[in-house]
Structures are given as structure tokens and as C-alpha cells.
Amino acid sequence: xxxxxxxxxxxxxxxxxxxxxxxxxxxxxxxxxxxxxxxxxxxxxxxxxxxxxxxxxxxxxxxxxxxxxxxxxxxxxxxxxxxxxxxxxxxxxxxxxxxxxxxxxxxxxxxxxxxxxxxxxxxxxxxxxxxxxxxxxxxxxxxxxxxxxxxxxxxxxxxxxxxxxxxxxxxxxxxxxxxxxxxxxxxxxxxxxxxxxxxxxxxxxxxxxxxxxxxxxxxxxxxxxxxxxxxxxxxxxxxxxxxxxxxxxxxxxxxxxxxxxxxxxxxxxxxxxxxxxxxxxxxxxxxxxxxxxxxxxxxxxxxxxxxx
Ligand code: NAP
Numbered sequence: 001x002x003x004x005x006x007x008x009x010x011x012x013x014x015x016x017x018x019x020x021x022x023x024x025x026x027x028x029x030x031x032x033x034x035x036x037x038x039x040x041x042x043x044x045x046x047x048x049x050x051x052x053x054x055x056x057x058x059x060x061x062x063x064x065x066x067x068x069x070x071x072x073x074x075x076x077x078x079x080x081x082x083x084x085x086x087x088x089x090x091x092x093x094x095x096x097x098x099x100x101x102x103x104x105x106x107x108x109x110x111x112x113x114x115x116x117x118x119x120x121x122x123x124x125x126x127x128x129x130x131x132x133x134x135x136x137x138x139x140x141x142x143x144x145x146x147x148x149x150x151x152x153x154x155x156x157x158x159x160x161x162x163x164x165x166x167x168x169x170x171x172x173x174x175x176x177x178x179x180x181x182x183x184x185x186x187x188x189x190x191x192x193x194x195x196x197x198x199x200x201x202x203x204x205x206x207x208x209x210x211x212x213x214x215x216x217x218x219x220x221x222x223x224x225x226x227x228x229x230x231x232x233x234x235x236x237x238x239x240x241x242x243x244x245x246x247x248x249x250x251x252x253x254x255x256x257x258x259x260x261x262x263x264x265x266x267x268x269x270x271x272x273x274x275x276x277x278x279x280x281x282x283x284x285x286x287x288x289x290x291x292x293x294x295x296x297x298x299x300x301x302x303x304x305x306x307x308x
Contacts, residue, residue: 201226
């Protein structure tokens, strides 16, 4: 068991990520006490029933009272409202961090709201599933996964070191990055794949009735894997696309150009281009397995953990 890094952690938003972090912090003895702040009374009741926090409240300002660690784990579109609600009640010396999937807009919306006697260390664990809510979390979610920290210049290095230590103790590998670079990277590795999945599944729902039945029946031939991504939380993903507009639009433009090239190759019967492209993409999959960011079995089960 570790020596606690913080006396009291307030986790705001106790869904998949917030509750997984709470479980990991408790299991590893990293905090003295956990307080839950969540807009949903149903979530608060579940948190107490599951024994994930000593206290759960829908009053977020009350939740952060006397906390030396405050974690934003709400959808990124709610950051400004939550920041306004809690700023006046933050303890001097507290560290505020987050788990949001977008970083530049989050830093921009949160930084101006926080008093200068707290430190902001934004973060993003690259781990997740398509499930939501406090019952869906599990302590091992972050194990072996990356967590990206995007501290702004001028942040106390000791605060960054404490947040790094927290994620490492939860089993994550930690890397620091500029917020804009994070958003561009995640636009291609996470946001665009989800957009494509949402589109394919939406297209299938628009097909005529008899085709729809066959889409479900024969889904294991590829469609099923897209449905897992497309089952991800609508509020969370709406907020991600609106918050990382530039990054997603840039990658979407590149994707559209490449798709048009493949479309041309198919029309012209140019098998060489198709074969060359598919050979290169197959090597990417092998590289991900070698980097231990996917299990070879996942190829068979189609059930890898996503990173949003
Ligand atoms: P989730 O399971 O839907 O949980 C979010 C929780 O926050 C819900 O209980 C929700 O209550 C509550 N909430 C929403 N707005 C709130 C507000 N204004 N004030 C207080 N509580 C509020 O979401 P999640 O998947 O854990 O995602 C949380 C954050 O983690 C997001 O910023 C997301 O970008 C990031 N993230 C997600 C993943 C992933 O794969 N899911 C991975 C990495 C990072 P209601 O149910 O009543 O709305």
C-alpha cells in the first residue's frame, strides 16, 4: 500500500472515468478520503451504495470544500459551469486536474476561472469503454495505458510531479504534451475514428427495412466493431467534437482526400494501390500490439478498450 498523496480528493462527475479513478485511488491507498460531486442524484446514490466515496453531493461547491485534490470528470462542455460553481470554495494550495478528452479548450475555459492560489494540471487518461455511469467503472481501467498531462507554462513543477505520481501509481504511463498537440493527435487516433463509426452506423439505420435486419444478422463481418464505438456516450462525444473543431476538421479533410483516392483506385480497378495501402495499414496494427496498446486476442473478440 502507498503513502497517500492527497488527504481529500473531490471527484466531480462520477461516471465511467471518475468512478474508475476513485476505485484505483482507493485500491492503491493514494488518498485519505474521496468526496463525490455529481449533478445526478441517481449517480450520487449509486456511489454511496457502492462505497466509492465517503460523501456524495449534487452541490459541487460543497464537494470541493477542504479538498487538496479536485478532479474534473464531467463532459468537457460542462467545465465552464462547474468551474464557476466551485472556484470560490477551492482550498488554498489545492491542485485542480481533469480527465477531459480535449485539452486546449478545456485549459482556455478553466484557467481564467481558477483563483491564483490553486494549481491547474490538466490531464487525459487514454483509456475508456463505451459504457457510462458509476457502475461501469473498474480500478484496472488505466493499467498499462497512457495518461497525457498538458500543464500550462508557469505551473508549479511540484504540482505536476504529484499528478504524475498519482497516475503512475494507478498503473498509467505518463507523458507531457502541449494542449494543441494533444488535440491534433487525438483528432486522428480517437475523434475521427468515432466520427466514422457514428457515420457508418447512422448510414446503416437509414437503409431500407429488409437490409437493416441483415446488417444486424451479419454484423460480425466488420460492422459490429463500429457499433461498439458508436455506442459511446452522446453528450460526451457532442462536446468533444464541438471542443476540438479545428483538429477534427483538419483530419477529416485529410481522410476525405485519402478516401477519394481509394474510391478512384476501385473505380479504375487499380489493385496495386489497394494492396499497397492495406499492407501498410496491417503493419500499423502489428506496431500497436508490439507497443502493448492492444491484445492480439482483441482481433478475435473485437472487444479492445477504447481511448477517447
Ligand atoms: P459519464 O460516464 O457519462 O459520467 C459523467 C458524469 O458527470 C455523469 O454522472 C453526469 O451526470 C455527470 N455530469 C454531467 N454534467 C455535469 C455537471 N454539469 N455537473 C456535475 N456533474 C455532471 O462520462 P465519462 O465517460 O466518465 O466521461 C467523463 C470525462 O472523461 C469526459 O470529459 C470525457 O471526455 C473524459 N474521458 C472519457 C473517456 C471514455 O472513454 N468514456 C476516456 C477518457 C476521458 P448525468 O448522467 O446526470 O449527465
